[in-house]
Amino acid sequence: MKGLKIVTVGAVLAFAASGAANAATLDDVKRKGFVQCGVSQGLPGFSNPDEKGNWAGIDVDVCRGMAAAIFGDAKKVKYTPLSAKERFTALQSGEVDVLPRNTTWTLVRDTALGLDFTTINFYDGQGFMVRKALGVKAATELDGASVCVQIGTTTELNLSDFFRANNISFKPVVFEKADEVVAAYDAGRCDVYTTDRSGLAAQRTKMKNPDEHLVLPEVISKEPLGPVVRHGDNNWGDIVRWTLYAMLEAEELGVDSKNVDKMKDSKNPNIRRLLGVEGEMGKNLGLPNDWAFNIVKQVGNYGESYERNVGPNTPIALARGVNKLWKDGGLMYPMPVR
């Protein structure tokens, strides 16, 4: 499993003839006919297979949007579930084309791993979950507590930093898979379960008795989550970035999957450019001119994706918060499509 992936990257690094890895990912993807998408091993709302084995989630929608932009068919995606530990290796070795896997953008990851972050599809922060019965009101009361955490995450380091900064102690219990972390916390091995707050909300739905648990008010870190690509293929990075911007721009312009056909006749030049009625935006990306139309038609705009996967009407029930558009007071700010 993980061993195999690490051996794969070793083998690729050892034997790949120079120049092969920098070949245009877009050409490879067009040749094989689908986008190979690296996702989590099951995080409800972000990337999680349903009963029929269809992947769904806000991260999955990035890949579906890309497939719609490239092929005009959002179904042309294949998914590779990856643990936190395996994810970068899989991307480096070319096993996946893009990695939208609730991955935090940090300096080291952006520079030392041979990878590039494109943009952010979810602003998150790390939080703590405890049992209500413990009677804890704030994270600073957790001196001496056992904390369940997943390996290979920014979470693991933030946790140490937080306790160190507050001069209190804790006992880490570090697991390789997210499911094992939740199982151990649920089994009473730890007092505290920590991960991104969206993750806490999502994993709570998997617990034996979700109502017994409480998410503490503190947000101890910034966790900007976004899709990652290999360093050096700028055109491919552009496609990922502008797929997301197109979804956000569509929301900003009031274009959604239901009205998109009608919007083609709109007089608004911004909408006409986005939907490919005017200009040659798609051509600049190396894509068909109706790229954004297909994204919105088949996947929806960002707001629709959010409401469908993690919004208040889903079991995860996350308020939009900082993930609102900039004009509604949030941080989501798409660059102009022109």
Next chain:
Amino acid sequence: MAAEADIGQAPGKPPIWNDPRYRALFFQVVVLGGIIFFFVYITNNTLANLERQGIASGFGFLSRTAGFDISMHLIDWDEEMTYGRAFTVSVINTLLVSFLGIVFATLLGFVMGVARLSRNWLIAKLSAVYIETFRNIPLLLQIFFWYFGVLRNLPESVRESVNVFDLAFLNRRGLFVPSPQAEPAFWVVIVLFFGGIVASIFLARWAKQRQEATGQYFPVLSTSAGLILGVPILAFIVLGFPINWDVPELGRFNFSGGAELIPEFVALLLALSVYTASFIAEIVRAGILSVSHGQTEAAFALGLRPNWTLRLIIIPQALRVIIPPLTSQYLNLTKNSSLAAAIAYPDLILVFAGTVLMQTGQAVEVIAMAMAVYLTISLLISALMNWYNKKIALVER
């Protein structure tokens, strides 16, 4: 010309390319050259590819600050120490669980192997059931069984811990026991203990020489036990128990003070010992059965008592059969300890090839170091067991 051709074809002096010695040498040089070229090529190519993809390389990361905590460390550890120190901490954890696993698996395996040959029907069948059950279930499942299956049955709340005379406590967070704090006078006991070991070695030599010279037997085993254990314990009592006990105390979330055995360690140790012991039991059984019954009868005919027959005739011959496959089991156990990552025991794979790899992104260096550690441990075990095997091998005269 003609004369040279004659010499070349003279019987017993074939041309150099037909001479098997030179030909063998030539092929060996070619193969060796090929292997060296292969490794130089992949090393250079790896470095070039890392460089081109912009992935950091080199071992400089070992001296950078780690910034994460480790749940179990036998040497000092805190977040401000380096990745190199984290490497040492995790290697020690791997060595600890491997070493204790080997000790327990060997003890349990020998007992179960002998028990399966017992004339007592119940003991023999119980042993057979144990062996066939644990030998045939995948190790990872057994680790999960000990961890989740057994853990869930312990008290959840620290206040409901299993309490042993207010000294030791057991709950889902682990086993908390008093830890000994040596007082200055304790060094006398330690010196006596090691003195006992040295004295026993000399005693054993002297007894063997005397027996070969005069035929008189000296009870080395019981005397040694007295020297190594009895004398230090006596001194310990005479000195008035020079040890303080640090007893665990209940805090808000957990016990503090004393020594703590984390459940991950206990579950992994149990799983490795019980699993490997079932294989060792079969090896021991095969070893004992390989000594023909005629040997026992011959020993009895010479007038040896049964326990001497076992010690001097059967076990030495059985060991020759047992040791080589036993070595393989020791190696398996050490390598299987890497499954620790599944249940959060901070071994080499979890801490170093896990957290450190992720935080630095230097997969090639980290995995190479991890492989080197397992290779070194395995080769050391092999060397030790081969040395022992040679020592007990049949001495032909």
